[in-house]
Amino acid sequence: MSAAAFTGPSVTDIDAAKVRGAGSNVHFDKVVVAYGAHVVLHPLTLDIAPGEILAMIGPSGSGKTTALRAVAGFVRPASGRIRIGATDVTDLPPYERGLGMVVQNYALFPHMRVEDNVAFGLRAQGADKALIGERVKDALATVGMATFARRYPRELSGGQQQRVAIARALAVRPRVLLLDEPLSALDAQIRRNMVEEIARLHRSLPGLTILYVTHDQTEALTLADKIAIMRDGRVCSHGPTTELYRRPPNRFTAEFLGRANLLPVTVAEAAGPKGFATARHGDAVLTGAGRGEKVGDKSLLCIRPQHLSLTADSEHTNRIVGTLREVHWQGELTHLVLDVDGTPVRVSATKLPMALPEPGTEVPLFFAPADTSLLPEDAGV
Ligand SMILES: Nc1ncnc2c1ncn2[C@@H]1O[C@H](COP(=O)(O)OP(=O)(O)OP(=O)(O)O)[C@@H](O)[C@H]1O
Numbered sequence: 498m499s500a501a502a503f504t505g506p507s508v509t510d511i512d513a514a515k516v517r518g519a520g521s522n523v524h525f526d527k528v529v530v531a532y533g534a535h536v537v538l539h540p541l542t543l544d545i546a547p548g549e550i551l552a553m554i555g556p557s558g559s560g561k562t563t564a565l566r567a568v569a570g571f572v573r574p575a576s577g578r579i580r581i582g583a584t585d586v587t588d589l590p591p592y593e594r595g596l597g598m599v600v601q602n603y604a605l606f607p608h609m610r611v612e613d614n615v616a617f618g619l620r621a622q623g624a625d626k627a628l629i630g631e632r633v634k635d636a637l638a639t640v641g642m643a644t645f646a647r648r649y650p651r652e653l654s655g656g657q658q659q660r661v662a663i664a665r666a667l668a669v670r671p672r673v674l675l676l677d678e679p680l681s682a683l684d685a686q687i688r689r690n691m692v693e694e695i696a697r698l699h700r701s702l703p704g705l706t707i708l709y710v711t712h713d714q715t716e717a718l719t720l721a722d723k724i725a726i727m728r729d730g731r732v733c734s735h736g737p738t739t740e741l742y743r744r745p746p747n748r749f750t751a752e753f754l755g756r757a758n759l760l761p762v763t764v765a766e767a768a769g770p771k772g773f774a775t776a777r778h779g780d781a782v783l784t785g786a787g788r789g790e791k792v793g794d795k796s797l798l799c800i801r802p803q804h805l806s807l808t809a810d811s812e813h814t815n816r817i818v819g820t821l822r823e824v825h826w827q828g829e830l831t832h833l834v835l836d837v838d839g840t841p842v843r844v845s846a847t848k849l850p851m852a853l854p855e856p857g858t859e860v861p862l863f864f865a866p867a868d869t870s871l872l873p874e875d876a877g878v
Pocket residue numbers: 532537555556557558559560561562563564712
């Protein structure tokens with residue numbers, strides 16, 4: 498990417514400070530959206546705190562865009578209310594909601610220069626010329642595109658066009674920024690850079706609340722303070738990003754957010770004061786973070802592939818044995834697939850023993866209790 502990163506001056510306007518911050522939380526209160534008889538959002542209740550980045554992720558058709566469009570005012574809930582700050586916006590038209598929005602395909606006006614694209618929303622609001630000039634300059638500087646003001650969109654790369662789209666959304670000084678798959682039209686390398694730059698942008702505008710819809714778990718894990726995982730029009734789990742990743746409350750979350758090995762176990766000892774329970778898998782007695790299981794409960798032990806080691810050390814006190822089935826070398830990582838009593842177990846190893854075992858041999862695997870958690874066996878959601 499040729500343009501500078503989002504390191505320009507932050508938008509420091511006093512008006513903006515007034516509308517952001519305390520007034521920028523988003524509250525979905527039992528929001529139902531239906532297209533005809535087809536309910537696509539079941540009563541959705543969710544809070545996004547002021548200045549928080551909430552990533553909404555989930556499979557295609559799970560209702561992510563619908564939830565975002567309900568906040569934007571482009572779809573009307575059949576019931577329920579949406580509040581931004583203290584304002585109930587459910588009945589307000591989109592342009593009165595104090596929002597900025599960026600979608601996947603830039604949606605820049607091709608016949609307008611960058612500066613006119615960025616000025617568009619302000620002109621529509623009837624802002625005066627001096628203010629528009631100042632805001633456009635600020636917004637372009639914020640996304641590192643100050644020197645591109647006179648260009649047309651066709652003279653920009655995909656990543657640059659998307660920065661302009663973000664500048665256009667920021668120029669109106671929104672309380673809330675809605676991002677709907679903003680990077681999915683970009684190629685992988687640019688996408689990685691843009692994720693880092695959106696993180697930087699948010700650091701320079703800490704009061705700005707962001708609802709980020711994506712199906713890309715890496716974007717969500719990198720950017721979000723909290724994640725809401727959608728499934729069939731419902732929130733299947735919601736919580737701080739690291740918490741959801743480290744202690745997924747259900748199978749769907751464990752498997753959707755990163756890769757997870759889920760080993761069937763029977764609880765042998767309920768969690769003690771430190772929160773660790775023990776469970777049996779065959780002869781192995783394994784320890785992991787519990788969440789209220791009782792002795793005898795069938796459960797799943799969730800272990801991320803990068804937390805399994807082929808070598809023992811003092812922290813990796815859990816041990817299971819599997820038959821090595823596949824080895825895939827990928828440069829920085831080697832992926833192994835083992836069969837542990839019928840359960841496929843994946844290992845992503847950065848370090849390997851000098852002599853890698855042959856497929857078909859029995860291999861012990863070690864992992865730390867702190868990297869492991871129990872989750873209910875039966876819950877599909
Ligand atoms: N305008 C519409 N009319 C009828 N049904 C719609 C309309 N828009 C969306 N839907 C349906 O609503 C459901 C949720 O769609 P939505 O776009 O919110 O899903 P999504 O999670 O954002 O999916 P994706 O990741 O594919 O964008 C889908 O079943 C979809 O077919």
